[in-house]
Amino acid sequence: MIDPYYLQQLAIGLSLGMTYALMAIGFTLIFGVLNVVNFAHGEVYTLGAFAGLVLISATAPPVFAVIFAALAIGALAGFSLERVAFKPFRRFTDEASLKSRAMRESTLLSSLAVSIVVREALEIVFGSQMRSVPFEYLINTPVRVGPVILVTGDFIIFGVAAAMLAGLQYLLTRTRIGLSIRAVSNNPLGAKYVGIDTDRTIIMTFVVGSMMGAAAGILTGLYYGAIFPAMGFVPGIKAFVAMVMGGLSSIPGAVICALILGISESMATTFVSSGWSDMVAYGFLILTLIFFPNGLFGARRERV
Amino acid sequence: MTARSSLLKTASLAALVTGALAGTALAADTVKLGYQLPLTGETAQYGQDFRKAAEIALTEFNAAGKPFKAEIVFEDSRSDAKEGTNIARKFVDDKEIVGVLGDFTSGVSMAAAQVYKEAGLPQLSQTASHPDYTKISKYQFRNIATQAQEGPYNAKWMLSKGYKNIAVIAEQTDWGQSVVSGFTEGVKANGGTVVFSEFFNRGLKDYRSLISKLERAKPDAIYTGFFYEDGAQFLRQVQQLGIKTPVYSTSAAYSPKLIELAGDAAEGVHLTSNFLPTDPAPHIQHFVTEWKAASNGAVPGQFPAQAYDAVRIMLAAVEKAYPNPTREKVRDALAQTKDFPGVTGKTSFSADREAEKELVKVEVKGGAFVPVAD
Incomplete structure (x- = not known):
C-alpha cells in the first residue's frame, strides 16, 4: 500500500508540471521548432493574463469570452513582437547574413529588450502589485479523487495542454504550413530557394505560438488567482529548461520534461527544504547540457 | 558627427552648470534627504507605496511653514544588494544629503549600511527588521518591531491558546530566518515544541x-x-487541501491586500500589527484619508504607515538639528527621538536605536482585520 502522502505529492507534481507544459508548448514552437531565439514569451503570457483580467473587470463576461480575448491579444502580441524584434534582423537577404549565427542570435537581445519594455509598461499602467481575479472565475474548486485532492483547474489545464499538443503535432506533421515551418527552421535559405514564403511562415508561427502563450497565461492566472506584471518570469525559466531537456525541437519531449520537472520538484520538497526546490530545474538544465547535449528526446539539431 | 557631438557636450555642460547653480541657490533653505527603495522589480509594489507615503509626509511638511523646505531624492534599488550599495555611495557623495531613509528589505538595508557606517550618514529604515541591522553602527535606526520582539510575543500568544506543537515556515531571506529564530526561541522558553520548520x-x-x-x-x-502575496497563495492552497489547522503570522502580512487576494481563505488568520487604519484618532484618520485620496480609495496597510512615520521622524530630527543640520547633528537628534506621535503608535528609540513599538493582536473576521483581546 502506497502512503497517500506520496500519491498526493505525485498529483501536485503532475499538476505543477502541467502548468509548466502549458507554457512550454508555445515557447518550444517558436524557440525550438522555428529555431528563433525568443525571450519575450513570458511577457506574451503575462499580456494574455492581463487581457483576460481587464475584460473580466470591465464586463463580467462568460469564461470562454475571457479565453478568446486572451487568444486575440496573444495573436496581436505575437505579430507585433515579430515585427518589432525579429523582422528588422531579416532585412539583409544575402546568403552570408542568412547563414550567420550572429544575425540569428542577435534577437536574443532584441526580444529581451521588448520583454523588459512590456513588463515595465505593465507596471506603469497596472502597478506592480498582484491583482486578484474575482472568485467566480477561479478554476480551483477542490475535487477529491480517492485519497488525493486536486482542483478543477488541474483537469482543465490537462485538457487544454493535451489539445494544444495534439493540434500542434497534427499541424507540424500533416499540413503544408507545418511542413514550411519545419523547412524554414531547418534551412531558411533553402526554404526561400524552393519558393516558401519564409516571412509569412515565421509570422504565422509567432502568432500561433503566442496565442498558446497567452492562453497559458490566462489559465494559470485563473488557476492561481493572482495576476501581476512579473508573473511570466519563473514559468518562462521552467519552460526553457523543459524545452532544452526535451531536445529543443521536440514539443512532446518538452511536455514530458515539463511533467518530469513538476514531479521532481514536488517530490524533492519531501526530502529537502522547499527553499531548494528551484535547484531541481537548474540542476536538470546543467545535467542535460553536460550529459545529453542533444536533449533527452531530440537528435535532429546540433548541440543545444 | 564631431560638430554635433561637441555641440551636445556644450549643451550638457551648460545644463550641468545651471543645475549646479540652482542646487547651491536652493541649498540655503532646502534640506535634502535620500530615500533608497525598490521602485521596479519583484518588490516594486512596496517601494512605490513607500514613495507615496513619503510624498504625503513631505508635502505636509513643506506646507506647514517651517523655516526650511525639505527635498527627498528617491533612488531605485530593485531590492538588489549591489544596487543598494551603489545608491548608498551616491548618497554619501552628495554632501547636501544629511539623512537617508530605506531600504525595504533587511538584506539590502544591511549591505547599504556598511557604506553609511563608514561615511557617518544616519540611515532610518521603515521595514528592515533583521536583529543585526541596528548593530552595524550607531548610524542605523529602524521604525519597525524586530522579529526578536515579535517572535516571542506571538509564541506566548499561541501557547496561551493551547497550541503546544507548532510548525513554522518562513521565506528564505535574512528576515525570514529572523522570524524562525525569534519565534523558535520564544516557543522553547515557554514550554512548547516546534515540530517542523522550513524555508521557501x-x-x-x-x-x-x-x-x-x-x-x-x-x-x-x-x-x-x-508577506501578503505569498501569504494569500499559501492560505488559499491550505483551504484547497481541506486543512483546518489554525494559521498565525507576523505583522509583515498585515495588509488589506492579503484579504483581497485570499478571500475567505484568510478567515480566522491571526496576526500582530502596530497600525490599525480603523483607529479613530484624528492623526491616523488624517493619514488614511490622504492615502485614500492618493490611491483610488484603497486603505493603507502597515508598511506605508511605517514609511510615513519614518519620514516624519527623520524630518523632525532635521528640524531639531536646524539651522545648519549636519549628518552628525541629525544622527544625534534621531537618537533622542522620544514618544514621537506617529500613526503606528508612539515611537522612541532605545539606546541601541531600536523602535519600541506596541503590538496589537488582530484576527481576520468577516473579511476584515478585527482587533482581538487574546
Missing part, C-alpha cells in the same frame, strides 16, 4: 507540496513568516 523561496506559486509535508508533522497550529 519568495514568490513560490505552489505551496501544496510544502503544506502536505508540513501536515505530516501533525502540528496544532502553523506560524508563518511571509
Whole structure:
C-alpha cells in the first residue's frame, strides 16, 4: 500500500508540471521548432493574463469570452513582437547574413529588450502589485479523487495542454504550413530557394505560438488567482529548461520534461527544504547540457 | 558627427552648470534627504507605496511653514544588494544629503549600511527588521518591531491558546530566518515544541507540496513568516487541501491586500500589527484619508504607515538639528527621538536605536482585520 502522502505529492507534481507544459508548448514552437531565439514569451503570457483580467473587470463576461480575448491579444502580441524584434534582423537577404549565427542570435537581445519594455509598461499602467481575479472565475474548486485532492483547474489545464499538443503535432506533421515551418527552421535559405514564403511562415508561427502563450497565461492566472506584471518570469525559466531537456525541437519531449520537472520538484520538497526546490530545474538544465547535449528526446539539431 | 557631438557636450555642460547653480541657490533653505527603495522589480509594489507615503509626509511638511523646505531624492534599488550599495555611495557623495531613509528589505538595508557606517550618514529604515541591522553602527535606526520582539510575543500568544506543537515556515531571506529564530526561541522558553520548520523561496506559486509535508508533522497550529502575496497563495492552497489547522503570522502580512487576494481563505488568520487604519484618532484618520485620496480609495496597510512615520521622524530630527543640520547633528537628534506621535503608535528609540513599538493582536473576521483581546 502506497502512503497517500506520496500519491498526493505525485498529483501536485503532475499538476505543477502541467502548468509548466502549458507554457512550454508555445515557447518550444517558436524557440525550438522555428529555431528563433525568443525571450519575450513570458511577457506574451503575462499580456494574455492581463487581457483576460481587464475584460473580466470591465464586463463580467462568460469564461470562454475571457479565453478568446486572451487568444486575440496573444495573436496581436505575437505579430507585433515579430515585427518589432525579429523582422528588422531579416532585412539583409544575402546568403552570408542568412547563414550567420550572429544575425540569428542577435534577437536574443532584441526580444529581451521588448520583454523588459512590456513588463515595465505593465507596471506603469497596472502597478506592480498582484491583482486578484474575482472568485467566480477561479478554476480551483477542490475535487477529491480517492485519497488525493486536486482542483478543477488541474483537469482543465490537462485538457487544454493535451489539445494544444495534439493540434500542434497534427499541424507540424500533416499540413503544408507545418511542413514550411519545419523547412524554414531547418534551412531558411533553402526554404526561400524552393519558393516558401519564409516571412509569412515565421509570422504565422509567432502568432500561433503566442496565442498558446497567452492562453497559458490566462489559465494559470485563473488557476492561481493572482495576476501581476512579473508573473511570466519563473514559468518562462521552467519552460526553457523543459524545452532544452526535451531536445529543443521536440514539443512532446518538452511536455514530458515539463511533467518530469513538476514531479521532481514536488517530490524533492519531501526530502529537502522547499527553499531548494528551484535547484531541481537548474540542476536538470546543467545535467542535460553536460550529459545529453542533444536533449533527452531530440537528435535532429546540433548541440543545444 | 564631431560638430554635433561637441555641440551636445556644450549643451550638457551648460545644463550641468545651471543645475549646479540652482542646487547651491536652493541649498540655503532646502534640506535634502535620500530615500533608497525598490521602485521596479519583484518588490516594486512596496517601494512605490513607500514613495507615496513619503510624498504625503513631505508635502505636509513643506506646507506647514517651517523655516526650511525639505527635498527627498528617491533612488531605485530593485531590492538588489549591489544596487543598494551603489545608491548608498551616491548618497554619501552628495554632501547636501544629511539623512537617508530605506531600504525595504533587511538584506539590502544591511549591505547599504556598511557604506553609511563608514561615511557617518544616519540611515532610518521603515521595514528592515533583521536583529543585526541596528548593530552595524550607531548610524542605523529602524521604525519597525524586530522579529526578536515579535517572535516571542506571538509564541506566548499561541501557547496561551493551547497550541503546544507548532510548525513554522518562513521565506528564505535574512528576515525570514529572523522570524524562525525569534519565534523558535520564544516557543522553547515557554514550554512548547516546534515540530517542523522550513524555508521557501519568495514568490513560490505552489505551496501544496510544502503544506502536505508540513501536515505530516501533525502540528496544532502553523506560524508563518511571509508577506501578503505569498501569504494569500499559501492560505488559499491550505483551504484547497481541506486543512483546518489554525494559521498565525507576523505583522509583515498585515495588509488589506492579503484579504483581497485570499478571500475567505484568510478567515480566522491571526496576526500582530502596530497600525490599525480603523483607529479613530484624528492623526491616523488624517493619514488614511490622504492615502485614500492618493490611491483610488484603497486603505493603507502597515508598511506605508511605517514609511510615513519614518519620514516624519527623520524630518523632525532635521528640524531639531536646524539651522545648519549636519549628518552628525541629525544622527544625534534621531537618537533622542522620544514618544514621537506617529500613526503606528508612539515611537522612541532605545539606546541601541531600536523602535519600541506596541503590538496589537488582530484576527481576520468577516473579511476584515478585527482587533482581538487574546
